[in-house]
Amino acid sequence: MPKSTQYQSRESDKNGLIAWSEEENQIWSELYARQISLVEERACQEYLDGLSLLKLSEDRIPQLPDINRVLIDKTGWQTAEVPALINFGEFFRLLANKQFPVATFIRTREEFDYLQEPDIFHEVFGHCPLLTNPAFAHFTHTYGKLGLAASKEDRVYLARLYWFTVEFGLVRAKGGDGDLKIYGGGILSSPGETLYALDSDIPVRKPLTAIDALRTPYRIDIMQPLYYILPEFDHLFELAETDIMALVQKAKKLGLFSPLFPPKEKKAS
Numbered sequence: 432m433p434k435s436t437q438y439q440s441r442e443s444d445k446n447g448l449i450a451w452s453e454e455e456n457q458i459w460s461e462l463y464a465r466q467i468s469l470v471e472e473r474a475c476q477e478y479l480d481g482l483s484l485l486k487l488s489e490d491r492i493p494q495l496p497d498i499n500r501v502l503i504d505k506t507g508w509q510t511a512e513v514p515a516l517i518n519f520g521e522f523f524r525l526l527a528n529k530q531f532p533v534a535t536f537i538r539t540r541e542e543f544d545y546l547q548e549p550d551i552f553h554e555v556f557g558h559c560p561l562l563t564n565p566a567f568a569h570f571t572h573t574y575g576k577l578g579l580a581a582s583k584e585d586r587v588y589l590a591r592l593y594w595f596t597v598e599f600g601l602v603r604a605k606g607g608d609g610d611l612k613i614y615g616g617g618i619l620s621s622p623g624e625t626l627y628a629l630d631s632d633i634p635v636r637k638p639l640t641a642i643d644a645l646r647t648p649y650r651i652d653i654m655q656p657l658y659y660i661l662p663e664f665d666h667l668f669e670l671a672e673t674d675i676m677a678l679v680q681k682a683k684k685l686g687l688f689s690p691l692f693p694p695k696e697k698k699a700s
């Protein structure tokens with residue numbers, strides 16, 4: 432999670448609606464148009480099913496109450512309108528209550544291709560479709576409850592598991608062809624990484640094990656050097672039923688893997 436931001440969330444009216452400006456809606460429609468054609472071939476079926484259930488608007492920023500109606504019906508989840516930055520405690524508390532935090536701002540044109548803060552395009556386009564899916568919803572809920580009860584130190588380990596699943600996970604498609612597909616919202620809301628994650632021969636791609644993900648360092652400001660692959664989407668159910676906190680303790684004993692990325696450059700002072 433970034434520590435500072437130039438963005439400020441918009442506030443909704445008493446009906447939960449936000450009066451987005453024409454420019455903000457225009458940015459959404461350009462982001463949507465660019466991304467939709469990429470994900471149709473590359474996202475997992477469970478994501479695409481969720482996308483058709485949500486019927487997101489192409490030309491204006493969706494209103495959260497419209498998304499909530501679908502999510503509540505399918506999995507009992509809903510979105511929660513939050514400021515541009517929230518702390519880990521609040522993040523876990525919301526997930527533990529089946530509320531997915533959505534910061535209600537959209538990126539500026541200067542950051543059209545890349546931004547570190549999760550904006551409403553990332554949250555709604557990247558994550559909300561899969562919140563209609565029972566396996567994903569159950570895993571995310573379990574993760575929230577574990578995180579809420581965890582120590583500060585253990586939360587850092589949990590964050591790695593989230594990163595390599597919910598944010599940057601790949602999955603083997605059902606049906607025998609074994610094609611790699613994307614389910615991580617960090618990838619699905621980024622055109623560059625949607626292509627890179629599946630097509631580039633630069634990143635390492637390995638089968639997911641929870642213990643490995645817990646031990647793998649990551650950086651939020653680069654294309655990922657490593658992706659973990661779920662054997663099938665419903666494996667998220669099994670993952671949620673694993674004793675994840677026991678694995679966190681094991682990961683702490685074993686220590687982190689060496690990073691596959693260079694250290695972050697220090698800004699000249």
Ligand SMILES: [Fe+2]
Pocket residue numbers: 549553554557558598616617
């Ligand atoms: Fe995210």
